[in-house]
Amino acid sequence: MTREPSPLPFRRWATTHILRGIVAAACAVTLVCTTWTPAGADDLDDRSRELQRQIAAQADQVEEAHAKHDEAVAAAAEARAELADAQAALARAEEAEKKAEELDAQREAELVDAEERLKQAKADVAAAEAALDSVDRRLNEEILVTTQQSSGLLNLALIFTDVDASNLNHRAQLATTLFDSSTRQLDELETRRLALEEAQSEADAAERAASEARAAAAEQLEISQEATDKAEDLKAEVARLSDAMDAAEVAVADAVAAEEKRQRELEAENASVEQRIQDRIAAERKAEQDRVATAASRDKVASSPSSSATRRPATSNNSTSSNARFSYPSSARITSKYGMRLHPVLGYWKLHDGTDFGASCNSPIRAAADGVVSERYYNGGYGNRLMIDHGRVNGTYVTTGYNHATRYIVGVGQTVTQGQVIGYVGSTGYSTGCHLHLMVWENGKVVDPMAKWFG
Structure with a gap:
């Protein structure tokens, strides 16, 4: 980070x-x-x-x-x-x-x-x-x-x-x-x-x-x-x-x-972030179950093909493609990978929970995939944060997070498309220089962004 x-x-x-x-x-x-x-x-x-x-x-x-x-x-x-x-x-x-x-x-x-x-x-x-x-x-x-x-x-x-x-x-x-x-x-x-x-x-x-x-x-x-x-x-x-x-x-x-x-x-x-994502997943599941139950009650059938039409496109991605890949949010080179590393002050190993791109200040940040902006706020450690829920991709609920931006130009609830500029690189929060700290959550748990979703 x-x-x-x-x-x-x-x-x-x-x-x-x-x-x-x-x-x-x-x-x-x-x-x-x-x-x-x-x-x-x-x-x-x-x-x-x-x-x-x-x-x-x-x-x-x-x-x-x-x-x-x-x-x-x-x-x-x-x-x-x-x-x-x-x-x-x-x-x-x-x-x-x-x-x-x-x-x-x-x-x-x-x-x-x-x-x-x-x-x-x-x-x-x-x-x-x-x-x-x-x-x-x-x-x-x-x-x-x-x-x-x-x-x-x-x-x-x-x-x-x-x-x-x-x-x-x-x-x-x-x-x-x-x-x-x-x-x-x-x-x-x-x-x-x-x-x-x-x-x-x-x-x-x-x-x-x-x-x-x-x-x-x-x-x-x-x-x-x-x-x-x-x-x-x-x-x-x-x-x-x-x-x-x-x-x-x-x-x-x-x-x-x-x-x-x-x-x-x-x-x-x-x-807190993981809990909020999991709460959204639970809420979506409950909403889907309610829609299915309503459709079943109305049509007297176990499921209704029209029930999926009530979902938002960005949060109902039921793609089963094993080739689903997200695009890099920045064209800059990767300067620090996800994984355990020795903390320079505390002296013990801790998780670096994302992938850093050594982008210059005010360079564009792009959405990694289609989705809906779920959160946008400031945090003392991560600076200006923005999260995009991408719905289910190959059966996994995926969320991407973008940190340390100088500013964002999209807001909560807004639908974005892959490659769309969503903000600009900065050095807000606990940061020693301009860079983008990219994070990925699978079903509400933080994972290595490069392990599965980015080719």
Whole structure:
């Protein structure tokens, strides 16, 4: 009945007004149904200008509803994909943040250790300097004593002083002792000097290590902060996308609810049409039985050949020809056949209850066979409808229906002939473009138009 809408590549979705087309259609149906009955549908001609304005506005709103639904579906799918990507990125960011924090703690520990080693190295340098100073003072004192012992005054003292051999020997031993002590002091002084140099070297290395540790800690802190900021940004993005997905899914749910409502209305309309056709069949049968009974009573016979003369030609077709064929109501190509197909919104298989002809707007619609116009009215789903009863064809009561027309030029009760122009193609009702939706009922039940009657 409708052409399949193509998906629209927009990211916006419909959160409001998606049902405007359906509501407008329902209002139009209410207006028509409360004002006219199918039997009096010829009054459409008296109000055609107002109705056509409403139809045009409603068609625009239906097309907008289609577009907004497609956008909502696309937006929901895109939001789900983006949300999944953002959640994965957030997980990676949180893992990176955790590792950064661990490395940050490691760098902090390394910095503390480096600072401690630097402190110890400085203490070692200070101790080495103190020890070197101490040795240096003692060495200077011993050098002074040794110098005094070996001076010229000492030699004169030996000449003019009463010094025996034992005193002289004692003094010689003292000089030797002082010399040996000075030598040891010099060795210790060298050792202390080397220790000081080593301590200073270690202190310099500790200072460099501490500086590097400070720089590494500062750099790692910056990396950790960036990881934290990124994780927070991704958390916000995940929340935003989650809200967007919720909004898109609400819009889709609204669209689905609208489609379900429209589907129920179409099913109710079809059931009503079938019942009305069956009521007409029953009424005709009863009328025929009454005519037969009247003739039998009058002529005292079981049947009367003249009884068939009281029938209307269009509703008393008793043809037994197996070659009875109806003509196509439009010369346009068939764009959609009768049968089950997947509903693009509801997601389940439903019956496409007719054959669509892809005719251009305002192209003529022709009667498929001789008959009498039985109904003409507007419906929110099928738009402008017209039905022709063809009577019994090969023993089957056949009715054809024409939908979505912009207007009809025949009225209820009017006899039409095969090929006669009865109206013009349009896009009224729930339709996305001009086309003719042809339907056929056999004994009041909708069937595939192409299966039997159209060759």
